[in-house]
Amino acid sequence: CPRAVNVDLQTDAMLQVDISDALSERDKVKFTVHTKSTLPNFKQNEFSVVRQHEEFIWLHDSFVENEEYAGYIIPPAPPRPDFDASREKLQKLGEGEGSMTKEEFTKMKQELEAEYLAIFKKTVAMHEVFLCRVAAHPVLRKDLNFHVFLEYNQDLSVRGKNKKEKLEDFFKNVVKSADGVLVAGVKDVDDFFEHEKTFLLEYHNRVKDASAKSDRMIRSHKSKNLLNPIASSLYTLGTQDSTDLCKFFLKVSELFEKTRKIEARIAADEDLKLADLLKYYLRESQAAKDLLYRRSRALVDYENANKALDKARAKNRDVLQAETSQQLCCHKFEKISESAKQELIDFKTRRVAAFRKNLVELAELELKHAKGNLQLLQGCLGILKGNT
Amino acid sequence: MTHTAGTFLFSLFFLCLASSVEYVESSQPASLAAEDISTNSNGPKQDSLFDDDPEDLFAEATEEVSLDSPERDVLLSDGPSPAITPITPPTSVITPLAKYTKCIFFPVIEEEEGGDSFDIHISVSDPEKVGEYMTSISLFKRNEFAVKRRFSDFLGLHSKLASKYLHIGYIVPPAPEKSIVGMTKVKVGKEDQSSNEFVEKRRSALERYLMRTVKHPILLKDPDVLQFLESSELPRAVSTQALSSAGLLRMVNKAADAVNKMTIKMNESDAWFEEKQQHFENLDVQLRKLHTSVESLVCHRKELSVNTAQFAKSAAMLGNSEDHTALSRALSQLAEVEEKIDQLHQDQANADFYLFSELLGDYVRLLTAVKGVFDHRMKTWQKWQDSQMLLQKKREAEAKLQFTNKPDKLQQAKDEIKELEGKVQQGERDFEQISKTIRKEVSRFEKERVKDFKTIIIKYLESLVQTQQQLIKYWEAFLPEAKAIS
Numbered sequence: 001c002p003r004a005v006n007v008d009l010q011t012d013a014m015l016q017v018d019i020s021d022a023l024s025e026r027d028k029v030k031f032t033v034h035t036k037s038t039l040p041n042f043k044q045n046e047f048s049v050v051r052q053h054e055e056f057i058w059l060h061d062s063f064v065e066n067e068e069y070a071g072y073i074i075p076p077a078p079p080r081p082d083f084d085a086s087r088e089k090l091q092k093l094g095e096g097e098g099s100m101t102k103e104e105f106t107k108m109k110q111e112l113e114a115e116y117l118a119i120f121k122k123t124v125a126m127h128e129v130f131l132c133r134v135a136a137h138p139v140l141r142k143d144l145n146f147h148v149f150l151e152y153n154q155d156l157s158v159r160g161k162n163k164k165e166k167l168e169d170f171f172k173n174v175v176k177s178a179d180g181v182l183v184a185g186v187k188d189v190d191d192f193f194e195h196e197k198t199f200l201l202e203y204h205n206r207v208k209d210a211s212a213k214s215d216r217m218i219r220s221h222k223s224k225n226l227l228n229p230i231a232s233s234l235y236t237l238g239t240q241d242s243t244d245l246c247k248f249f250l251k252v253s254e255l256f257e258k259t260r261k262i263e264a265r266i267a268a269d270e271d272l273k274l275a276d277l278l279k280y281y282l283r284e285s286q287a288a289k290d291l292l293y294r295r296s297r298a299l300v301d302y303e304n305a306n307k308a309l310d311k312a313r314a315k316n317r318d319v320l321q322a323e324t325s326q327q328l329c330c331h332k333f334e335k336i337s338e339s340a341k342q343e344l345i346d347f348k349t350r351r352v353a354a355f356r357k358n359l360v361e362l363a364e365l366e367l368k369h370a371k372g373n374l375q376l377l378q379g380c381l382g383i384l385k386g387n388t
Numbered sequence: 389m390t391h392t393a394g395t396f397l398f399s400l401f402f403l404c405l406a407s408s409v410e411y412v413e414s415s416q417p418a419s420l421a422a423e424d425i426s427t428n429s430n431g432p433k434q435d436s437l438f439d440d441d442p443e444d445l446f447a448e449a450t451e452e453v454s455l456d457s458p459e460r461d462v463l464l465s466d467g468p469s470p471a472i473t474p475i476t477p478p479t480s481v482i483t484p485l486a487k488y489t490k491c492i493f494f495p496v497i498e499e500e501e502g503g504d505s506f507d508i509h510i511s512v513s514d515p516e517k518v519g520e521y522m523t524s525i526s527l528f529k530r531n532e533f534a535v536k537r538r539f540s541d542f543l544g545l546h547s548k549l550a551s552k553y554l555h556i557g558y559i560v561p562p563a564p565e566k567s568i569v570g571m572t573k574v575k576v577g578k579e580d581q582s583s584n585e586f587v588e589k590r591r592s593a594l595e596r597y598l599m600r601t602v603k604h605p606i607l608l609k610d611p612d613v614l615q616f617l618e619s620s621e622l623p624r625a626v627s628t629q630a631l632s633s634a635g636l637l638r639m640v641n642k643a644a645d646a647v648n649k650m651t652i653k654m655n656e657s658d659a660w661f662e663e664k665q666q667h668f669e670n671l672d673v674q675l676r677k678l679h680t681s682v683e684s685l686v687c688h689r690k691e692l693s694v695n696t697a698q699f700a701k702s703a704a705m706l707g708n709s710e711d712h713t714a715l716s717r718a719l720s721q722l723a724e725v726e727e728k729i730d731q732l733h734q735d736q737a738n739a740d741f742y743l744f745s746e747l748l749g750d751y752v753r754l755l756t757a758v759k760g761v762f763d764h765r766m767k768t769w770q771k772w773q774d775s776q777m778l779l780q781k782k783r784e785a786e787a788k789l790q791f792t793n794k795p796d797k798l799q800q801a802k803d804e805i806k807e808l809e810g811k812v813q814q815g816e817r818d819f820e821q822i823s824k825t826i827r828k829e830v831s832r833f834e835k836e837r838v839k840d841f842k843t844i845i846i847k848y849l850e851s852l853v854q855t856q857q858q859l860i861k862y863w864e865a866f867l868p869e870a871k872a873i874s
Contacts, residue, residue: 199711206706213702217695224688233678240670243838252845259852352712352873359718359870366863374856381849384842 013039017135017150019128020048024120028052029081031127035150042151049153053080056127058158059134062145070294070332071339072140073347075133076283081123086116104227118268122276129280190337196344197292204285211278218275221267223260231256248384255380259373266369273362281351288347295340298333305329539566541622542594548612549601554757555764557825559833560607561600562753564593592742596750603836654766658823664830665762672755679748686740693733700726714873721869725862732855739851747844751837758833765822772815779808 014037021032034048060077063069090112097105134140149156188194231253238249305326312322546563553560567586602608602617616622656662700723707719786801 195711199709202709203706203711206702206709210699210702210706213695213699217692217699220688220692220695224684229681230678230685233674233681237671237674237678240667240674242667243834245838245841248842248845252849255849348712352715355715355718356870356873359722359873360867363863363867363870367860367867370856370859370863374853374860377849377853377856381846381853384846384849 013037015039015135015141017128017131019124019131022120022124024081024083029120029123031124033131033150041147047151047153049150051149051156053078053127055149055156055158056130058156059145059149060130063134063140063143064290066143069140070298071291071336071343072137073284073287073291073343075130075137075140076280076287078123078126078130081120083116083119086112086119090116107227122272126276126280192341193292193295193337200285200289200292204282204289207278207282207285211275211282214270214275214278218267218270221263221270223264228257228260231260251380251383255376258376262369262373262376266366269365269369270362273358273365277354277358281354284347284351288344291340291343295333295336298329298336302326302329302333535618535620537616537622539590539594541616542597544622545601545612545616546597549607549610552610552612553607554760555767557761557764557822557829558604558606559754559757559761559829561597561604562757563597564590565753592746593750596746600750600754600836604832654769660827661762661765661823665759668755668758668762672752672759675748675752675755679745679752682740682745682748686737686745689733689737689740693730693737696726696730696733700724700730712873718869718873721866725866728862729859732858736851736855739848743844743848743851747840751840754833758830761822761826761829765819765826768815768819768822772812772819775808775811775815779805779812782808 016036018034019031020034023030023032029052031051031053032048033051034046035042036046038045057077060074063074090109093105093108093112100108134143134146140146188197234249234253234256238246238253240246241249305322305328309319309322309326312319543563543566546560549560601613607613703719703726704723707716707723710716710719782801782805786798786805789798789801792798
């Protein structure tokens with residue numbers, strides 16, 4: 001999370017949120033959410049609380065369900081911390097300890113622990129990004145639930161959704177996707193929104209595909225084998241050979257150990273700068289689509305209210321009621337449209353900035369690693385050629 | 389290259405410059421070749437697997453090498469020329485694959501005790517498909533030859549050399565293996581990347597095989613080798629078919645040998661042999677392991693290439709749908725970079741394979757030949773011991789006969805003993821000879837091994853260097869594009 005200090009220019013109040021610490025326990029992760037603020041709402045200027053993933057989800061869902069926020073892109077919820085795969089691997093390693101040499105075991109353990117740590121760091125980052133997005137949003141940062149989340153130093157007692165609630169969510173999504181078709185079909189009068197709709201529908205699909213393909217590419221960049229069998233074979237050959245070749249083999253073995261490490265770093269950096277970027281914008285573009293959907297729904301409601309009003313006037317029955325209803329719908333639709341426009345413009349700005357930052361950093365890291373590799377290779381070649 | 393049914397014919401371009409070449413008619417060793425290579429009298433029907441389409445196909449002519457190449461003068465100079473001077477190979481279409489496979493070996497046959505020294509350059513190129521009949525050779529000038537050979541000819545050559553030299557201790561380089569699957573695909577006329585790769589793999593393997601064979605000072609002088617290299621037409625080797633009865637017989641014999649080897653317990657008086665055998669055993673284990681790992685590296689890199697290409701396409705699509713102009717352009721550039729990187733991965737995978745993996749594969753096969761000569765030594769020893777034991781028995785029998793009154797039988801026994809004494813002496817001589825030969829061969833083999841590995845490993849590392857340099861180029865070109873997003 002860029003440590004930008006979010007300053008509310010109107011009240012000159014500052015709100016800065018970050019995750020200062022995290023603890024990974026058996027089946028949960030405990031995040032220490034640290035807040036610095038000059039907002040009058042808070043009792044202190046600086047404080048910390050401990051939160052778990054479910055409480056983040058609770059906060060996110062409270063935003064989604066709040067009608068007042070219908071006109072905003074709700075920052076996407078962070079994905080659930082998933083250490084299952086990593087834990088399974090560590091467990092397998094423990095079980096197989098007897099069947100490998102001490103060296104192999106230590107090496108594999110180190111690699112797996114590094115992997116675990118990387119996943120851990122990522123999940124912390126993603127939870128932090130969510131909070132920062134909320135803190136940066138001019139309206140959401142004032143949300144009461146958000147303040148409770150930040151300040152209340154007891155357990156929020158938000159249980160995960162029970163079966164009934166999960167089922168309700170499921171149906172809500174079904175309705176939404178059915179309506180999604182409706183949304184796509186109806187041409188919008190407003191050019192801006194018409195363009196955004198077309199753009200977002202296509203963009204979201206393309207980002208989804210790019211995210212999947214980048215994941216696959218980066219996965220195949222990671223070494224399948226945690227050990228480095230080529231380097232170890234070369235090492236053994238080097239120790240066994242009585243000719244000139246022994247120096248050759250040992251040097252090349254050393255080289256491949258080092259280049260392998262760099263390759264692992266490349267895969268990790270690509271993961272961070274490319275895969276994570278695409279994954280994030282997959283979620284954000286979905287949130288933007290949800291906003292468009294909500295606006296379309298409001299438009300449909302507004303149009304229905306208009307029709308109802310016409311009918312009421314024609315029959316001269318419940319006209320006042322129909323009028324009030326129509327005015328509410330109109331107001332809601334216009335409010336959503338107004339904030340949605342700004343949100344979508346901000347979304348584009350954020351997206352462009354994020355892609356720029358990550359693509360530049362990606363290129364710089366790729367260059368750094370390629371140069372590192374090149375140096376190692378040329379160094380080794382120099383020595384080997386000097387020997388012959 | 390038109391692909392229809394038919395076998396492949398390889399052009400052997402053979403350039404030989406010699407200060408003095410002895411075309412010695414080496415005396416045929418006692419055991420003759422098991423196979424009798426008959427002429428093509430039985431026609432094509434005999435070999436079902438190599439049935440050729442009677443339609444004659446157009447065979448491309450071999451390309452001439454520019455004889456005005458500057459290196460030529462150096463090569464034609466008198467006296468031994470130990471310098472390694474690469475000659476431009478025939479410029480047939482050099483596919484990207486061929487970058488690593490053409491003419492890797494520029495050998496120099498070192499002077500051996502005042503023997504001959506000459507440069508030989510062999511390139512196997514222009515795999516062509518022809519029908520039943522071989523086209524005529526193109527004989528260029530006095531020291532350059534181009535001949536056409538079939539894959540089975542190479543196998544036939546190896547077969548002859550193995551039967552002549554293995555059992556007296558010479559390490560005969562093994563020929564490339566047949567691949568029924570690969571060959572069938574090609575025969576069926578599948579023109580796709582995998583069958584092209586198969587042909588290239590085979591071409592490269594044949595080239596390395598020949599180079600190793602002619603690098604051997606004894607084998608080079610063998611009349612079969614010379615005939616192979618120079619003769620315009622070779623009688624068809626009919627016994628090298630994959631599933632022929634002769635092939636099956638050979639397989640059975642090999643198995644029987646393996647069983648026999650296990651039961652020979654030799655009294656090793658010379659620690660050198662035990663030490664070397666152990667060394668080769670260890671080497672074999674490690675090389676096999678390494679070979680497997682490198683093969684999996686090749687697979688891995690090919691997979692990465694495929695996934696990179698897919699991502700590149702996806703990124704291009706994303707760039708198309710992005711409505712911010714500068715970002716859209718940058719994403720398209722990213723897609724192009726990834727596409728180029730995909731090509732890099734493919735090239736690197738080829739280097740992984742043709743340089744590193746094939747080197748290891750070749751040496752695993754060579755070590756089988758090495759182990760073979762050690763086994764033959766044991767067999768020679770066994771033969772000697774057997775003769776000795778038989779002699780002992782006959783002597784004992786003769787001693788017994790002395791006390792009987794059977795002058796005929798006694799004489800017979802004396803005759804047999806004389807014969808056996810001769811055999812024992814011969815056996816001892818054979819054993820000493822093969823031991824001496826093996827020592828020399830192992831020394832030569834080890835020298836070659838060191839040179840081969842050093843050369844190829846350096847070449848391989850250079851390929852890795854090139855890949856990284858290209859990567860740097862691509863990302864350096866992309867960086868300003870990314871920074872230009874605003």
